[in-house]
Amino acid sequence: MDAKEQIKRSVSIADVVSLYVDLKPAGKNLKALCPFHTEKTPSFFVMPERDTFSCFGCNKFGDIFTFVQEIENLSFPDAMNFLIDKFNIPIEKKKSSGFFKKDLYVKINEIAMKYFRDNLFNVNSPESKKALNYLEQRGIQQKTVELFSLGYAENKWDGMYNFLKKNSCDIEKAIELGLLVKSNSNRIYDRFRGRIIFPILSESGTPVAFGGRTLFDEANKYLNSPDTPLYKKSKYLYGFNLSKKAIREKKYSILVEGYFDVISLFQEDVQNVAASLGTALTDSQIYLLKRFSDKIYIFYDSDKAGVAAAIRGIEKMFEQNVNPSIITFSHTHADVKDPDDFIRKKGVNAFNQLLETSIDGFKFLIGKIAQKYDLKIPERKNDAIQSIMNFVEKFSEPIIRDEYIRMVADFFKVDEKRLELKERNRPSTADRGPGKDLVVTPAERIFLESIFAMPELIGEVKGLLSDKMLSVLVSGNIIRLLVKNYNETTKEIDDYSKISKELSDAERGLFRNIFESKKNAETDRGHLEEQVESSLLEFQAMSNKRDARRIDQEIKIAEQQDNYELIQRLIKEKTRYITSKYKTKTASYNV
Ligand SMILES: [Zn+2]
Numbered sequence: 001m002d003a004k005e006q007i008k009r010s011v012s013i014a015d016v017v018s019l020y021v022d023l024k025p026a027g028k029n030l031k032a033l034c035p036f037h038t039e040k041t042p043s044f045f046v047m048p049e050r051d052t053f054s055c056f057g058c059n060k061f062g063d064i065f066t067f068v069q070e071i072e073n074l075s076f077p078d079a080m081n082f083l084i085d086k087f088n089i090p091i092e093k094k095k096s097s098g099f100f101k102k103d104l105y106v107k108i109n110e111i112a113m114k115y116f117r118d119n120l121f122n123v124n125s126p127e128s129k130k131a132l133n134y135l136e137q138r139g140i141q142q143k144t145v146e147l148f149s150l151g152y153a154e155n156k157w158d159g160m161y162n163f164l165k166k167n168s169c170d171i172e173k174a175i176e177l178g179l180l181v182k183s184n185s186n187r188i189y190d191r192f193r194g195r196i197i198f199p200i201l202s203e204s205g206t207p208v209a210f211g212g213r214t215l216f217d218e219a220n221k222y223l224n225s226p227d228t229p230l231y232k233k234s235k236y237l238y239g240f241n242l243s244k245k246a247i248r249e250k251k252y253s254i255l256v257e258g259y260f261d262v263i264s265l266f267q268e269d270v271q272n273v274a275a276s277l278g279t280a281l282t283d284s285q286i287y288l289l290k291r292f293s294d295k296i297y298i299f300y301d302s303d304k305a306g307v308a309a310a311i312r313g314i315e316k317m318f319e320q321n322v323n324p325s326i327i328t329f330s331h332t333h334a335d336v337k338d339p340d341d342f343i344r345k346k347g348v349n350a351f352n353q354l355l356e357t358s359i360d361g362f363k364f365l366i367g368k369i370a371q372k373y374d375l376k377i378p379e380r381k382n383d384a385i386q387s388i389m390n391f392v393e394k395f396s397e398p399i400i401r402d403e404y405i406r407m408v409a410d411f412f413k414v415d416e417k418r419l420e421l422k423e424r425n426r427p428s429t430a431d432r433g434p435g436k437d438l439v440v441t442p443a444e445r446i447f448l449e450s451i452f453a454m455p456e457l458i459g460e461v462k463g464l465l466s467d468k469m470l471s472v473l474v475s476g477n478i479i480r481l482l483v484k485n486y487n488e489t490t491k492e493i494d495d496y497s498k499i500s501k502e503l504s505d506a507e508r509g510l511f512r513n514i515f516e517s518k519k520n521a522e523t524d525r526g527h528l529e530e531q532v533e534s535s536l537l538e539f540q541a542m543s544n545k546r547d548a549r550r551i552d553q554e555i556k557i558a559e560q561q562d563n564y565e566l567i568q569r570l571i572k573e574k575t576r577y578i579t580s581k582y583k584t585k586t587a588s589y590n591v
Pocket residue numbers: 034035036037044055056057058059060
């Protein structure tokens with residue numbers, strides 16, 4: 001029995017997939033929200049009898065190995081090693097292919113993590129003592145320091161640089177990873193200096209980025225890795241690798257803002273917690289929580305900025321048909337400023353009470369908006385209702401939307417029908433114009449929306465859009481014209497109306513429909529790049545699938561003619577289309 005067979009016999013597809021998603025029974029199969037694309041209702045199925053998975057939303061399918069390859073972005077031998085490690089299968093590991101650039105980056109981050117750790121526990125260094133004192137004063141215990149692999153960056157310009165050199169790391173790659181910075185005058189120096197370091201780990205525990213809290217009163221209290229080949233900040237939640245298990249068991253999650261919020265709550269055994277880190281909450285981050293929790297609590301700082309961030313968070317979650325609950329403590333605990341402060345001052349019992357008195361996100365919003373307007377004046381009341389209806393419209397599910405319209409009517413004591421009317425009158429982007437019969441795949445829609453949101457992305461990917469690939473797409477002609485009308489100098493699409501003129505009626509309707517929906521689109525570059533990248537992979541897969549189908553037909557004919565030579569040649573050709581997936585993957589790395 002070869003290694004592959006042995007692994008297959010040791011772990012089931014459900015074992016592997018459930019490391020990443022919450023599988024629910026569906027007949028003799030299991031289903032879940034797809035880990036590869038964002039969706040609102042599950043179309044991802046695991047079929048234990050056949051040992052395979054399949055998604056009807058994004059068409060991904062395969063066995064345990066393909067699943068691990070896709071989700072961890074690993075080569076085949078590395079996927080085998082991953083499974084051997086994860087499930088303690090008693091066979092020898094394969095030699096890593098090193099095929100993916102990612103492996104080299106991970107190694108450098110692992111070495112960097114060691115540097116930070118050594119720094120924190122360097123008994124001869126007064127700085128290390130200062131760092132440990134700081135953690136102690138913030139109430140962080142030794143076991144928590146270990147659990148979160150905390151470290152320290154020495155307050156000098158070349159500490160990391162020398163350590164990486166000594167360990168023969170590729171300096172250019174370390175710059176790409178944001179560990180080192182290259183100045184305009186080509187001087188290379190450490191990014192993190194004089195800071196407590198929080199490694200940010202992937203779901204499976206590899207270090208992808210770092211955050212640092214200064215110990216030297218720097219203007220920037222916190223500093224994080226930039227987006228790198230390993231890390232897109234829009235995609236990660238701090239602490240999620242550790243909290244996933246508890247979130248899954250408890251079926252709810254608590255979203256906080258900062259490193260210390262996660263760490264302090266975790267230390268008090270509130271382990272279903274993760275932090276959004278920095279600016280705006282993203283769809284991917286919400287989706288990560290949604291995959292495992294039936295309910296999400298937002299637990300942010302009590303100051304104005306915290307409340308504003310919570311409101312933005314609610315809005316973002318509405319778009320994904322999630323109504324979070326808001327944990328507030330400003331009325332009851334005026335002496336507390338953030339979750340970290342709360343749990344340390346008040347303890348876990350007080351926190352549990354707080355959780356019980358949390359406010360429904362929608363009610364929280366209505367309350368905030370009602371406070372802002374004088375509802376005794378009809379015009380202001382109208383403004384208030386408009387304002388809340390803007391949030392209600394975020395829900396894409398009509399049934400959910402109707403429920404909230406009812407709540408607004410109740411609260412403001414107005415006729416529900418009047419609100420419904422308003423809601424119906426708003427321009428709908430869904431079915432309108434002559435193009436309503438033209439249906440594109442989700443990948444095409446996402447691709448076009450991303451390009452409309454940031455046209456310069458077309459400049460970066462146009463080389464990858466072959467005629468052959470475009471020919472399988474419903475929107476192929478639209479994309480071709482976008483490329484043709486892209487201006488390299490201004491990094492804009494020159495003239496949208498010119499494109500529109502060259503389209504068929506049906507295409508024009510589609511074009512307009514997607515173009516108009518762009519006002520709701522993301523503006524985060526990292527996120528958009530990611531969407532374009534995954535759409536391209538999907539296009540390639542669609543193109544390959546068509547080729548494979550064509551060859552299947554030819555094989556059938558060759559079989560009827562008993563032309564074995566041709567059959568063999570065709571089978572060879574077909575495998576090329578099945579395995580060429582990897583080529584696309586490496587190509588898209590440079591996107
Ligand atoms: Zn999917």
